[in-house]
């Protein structure tokens with residue numbers, strides 16, 4: 316029986332790379348995004364800020380072996396200038412949608428011994444200025460990962476997270492374009508012990524590993540940091 320994976324945020328970046336890699340591994344991928352991806356596939360347009368829009372897609376699926384909560388929203392705003400609306404929008408996509416998706420998929424995941432992978436960020440562990448809603452949402456996503464792992468373990472459903480460092484995606488490039496000084500790209504690469512950004516496929520490999528019960532079958536509630544060594548380095552160095 317072909318395994319079915321639901322992946323959110325598939326139109327570009329890490330989500331697109333994950334959909335492509337899982338397809339290569341023989342998974343049937345059902346993709347969700349607010350934009351239609353250009354690559355061919357089983358894509359569904361839905362806005363994750365609207366739970367009913369997400370549930371309409373999920374309710375139409377018979378079998379679900381894997382759920383990848385990848386889509387995210389980020390605002391680059393100082394904490395004191397962040398509006399409640401901006402805060403809520405980020406939490407809705409980055410934490411509430413994964414919760415809604417996990418709750419909706421749990422029974423079907425349990426039926427086949429499936430798994431969830433939440434794509435968090437190193438900003439869940441340590442962060443920088445002007446990303447407070449994003450950092451808080453990713454911290455909450457790791458806590459949700461652990462909470463769901465504890466509650467769904469008895470059903471045979473594993474729940475893990477990947478915490479990427481800088482990954483060369485449109486979102487990262489858009490962030491650089493907003494920088495005033497223009498040297499953020501160089502500084503970020505220099506502060507990364509491996510001296511470069513990840514390719515989206517390198518994060519997809521970690522997601523695929525955690526999704527596959529034949530490879531990571533005794534892992535749950537875990538966060539796999541894939542960051543080129545960023546979190547290993549003392550900031551005072």
Ligand SMILES: NC(=O)c1ccc[n+]([C@@H]2O[C@H](COP(=O)([O-])OP(=O)(O)OC[C@H]3O[C@@H](n4cnc5c(N)ncnc54)[C@H](O)[C@@H]3O)[C@@H](O)[C@H]2O)c1
Pocket residue numbers: 323324325326327328329330347348349350361362363364384385386387388408434435436437478479480481482483484485486487
């Ligand atoms: N790129 C990085 O450096 C980096 C670093 C750490 C973590 N991450 C995480 O990896 C994941 C993917 O990041 P990326 O860089 O590929 O992002 P991206 O912005 O390039 O792609 C995100 C996708 O999510 C979709 N999306 C956003 N809001 C949506 C909504 N409301 N409804 C439906 N779809 C929506 C977008 O349309 C887009 O296709 C995110 O969770 C991000 O936080 C990225």
